[in-house]
Amino acid sequence: MNIPLPSETVFHAIESSIKCYRKFAQQNISEVFPDITIDQGLILLFLNKFPDMSQTEIAELVFRDNASMTRMINLMVKNDYLNRSINEQDRRRFNIEITPKGKDVLKRLPPIIARNRAQSLQGITEQEQEQLKNILKKMTANCTKIYAS
Amino acid sequence: MNIPLPSETVFHAIESSIKCYRKFAQQNISEVFPDITIDQGLILLFLNKFPDMSQTEIAELVFRDNASMTRMINLMVKNDYLNRSINEQDRRRFNIEITPKGKDVLKRLPPIIARNRAQSLQGITEQEQEQLKNILKKMTANCTKIYAS
DNA sequence: TTAATATATTTGATATATCAATTATTTTTA
DNA sequence: TAAAAATAATTGATATATCAAATATATTAA
Numbered sequence: 001m002n003i004p005l006p007s008e009t010v011f012h013a014i015e016s017s018i019k020c021y022r023k024f025a026q027q028n029i030s031e032v033f034p035d036i037t038i039d040q041g042l043i044l045l046f047l048n049k050f051p052d053m054s055q056t057e058i059a060e061l062v063f064r065d066n067a068s069m070t071r072m073i074n075l076m077v078k079n080d081y082l083n084r085s086i087n088e089q090d091r092r093r094f095n096i097e098i099t100p101k102g103k104d105v106l107k108r109l110p111p112i113i114a115r116n117r118a119q120s121l122q123g124i125t126e127q128e129q130e131q132l133k134n135i136l137k138k139m140t141a142n143c144t145k146i147y148a149s
Numbered sequence: 150m151n152i153p154l155p156s157e158t159v160f161h162a163i164e165s166s167i168k169c170y171r172k173f174a175q176q177n178i179s180e181v182f183p184d185i186t187i188d189q190g191l192i193l194l195f196l197n198k199f200p201d202m203s204q205t206e207i208a209e210l211v212f213r214d215n216a217s218m219t220r221m222i223n224l225m226v227k228n229d230y231l232n233r234s235i236n237e238q239d240r241r242r243f244n245i246e247i248t249p250k251g252k253d254v255l256k257r258l259p260p261i262i263a264r265n266r267a268q269s270l271q272g273i274t275e276q277e278q279e280q281l282k283n284i285l286k287k288m289t290a291n292c293t294k295i296y297a298s
Numbered sequence: 299t300t301a302a303t304a305t306a307t308t309t310g311a312t313a314t315a316t317c318a319a320t321t322a323t324t325t326t327t328a
Numbered sequence: 329t330a331a332a333a334a335t336a337a338t339t340g341a342t343a344t345a346t347c348a349a350a351t352a353t354a355t356t357a358a
């Protein structure tokens with residue numbers, strides 16, 4: 001059976017774009033914060049906006065599983081970006097607190113992220129961005145629907 | 150500085166779609182080939198089409214670095230999908246040969262891949278797929294151009 | 299109100315991701 | 329041609345990805 005080569009498909013284009021963006025964005029972040037990864041930055045942004053989030057909820061937002069999230073947060077605690085304490089309302093969970101060092105990142109990271117986003121989207125209109133999101137959402141729905149059944 | 154939450158951006162939509170697709174596709178592959186990953190499947194497809202490819206060239210096509218490729222191919226050799234032998238024309242390189250077990254995968258995998266692709270793209274027109282590719286290519290170019298400078 | 303089920307997180311095992319350094323070989327250049 | 333530079337692949341170190349199993353706590357149902 002003959003199928004198009006993987007490199008000709010939309011899937012390849014998707015992987016290519018997001019990998020390139022990540023590499024590019026990480027380089028710009030690393031110049032200022034040598035030991036902050038993109039994902040650690042995302043975790044900080046989410047926690048800052050929703051301080052009561054559980055690890056499981058954060059994991060969903062950044063598309064990782066719980067085990068990965070445990071380890072990522074362990075590392076961020078070790079590097080003094082976060083603190084963990086037991087949630088007395090639900091003793092299965094942790095309260096996750098952003099340390100001063102984490103707050104410093106939150107001050108200086110957003111402009112870098114804004115620049116990364118803007119530069120990577122140069123020449124792509126708002127309308128195209130909406131198209132992009134809509135098409136990708138269809139694809140996500142297709143894949144989710146199917147493997148949940 | 151206030152920036153849109155990561156979960157509102159196109160980048161999030163991109164990550165979401167490709168992660169969902171990978172999970173969905175992997176599940177369907179695993180039902181038939183329990184120890185073949187999507188990427189191992191891709192490697193087999195590329196090697197089948199271009200038998201003289203070097204590890205470095207394959208790595209580029211699947212967006213991995215050389216170190217990852219070495220380890221992925223090690224594993225595929227261990228699992229008897231590939232064989233390696235030294236390339237006498239250029240003794241830095243290897244010839245990579247697909248074993249009978251690998252060829253069996255190549256017979257039975259393409260229909261599964263075709264089905265995965267079709268199902269995940271249901272309701273997305275050819276035209277939309279082209280739009281998608283074009284927009285993503287712009288993005289890739291933006292990121293590549295910038296961090297190469 | 300026990301018992302069963304569900305939820306939140308961790309741990310272990312194995313694979314992959316990535317960087318930097320290293321080895322072996324080939325190509326270029328002085 | 330010898331030295332320098334480039335290329336192909338590997339290795340070590342550390343982080344992340346993912347599954348399955350385990351632990352602890354909460355919730356639901358009998």
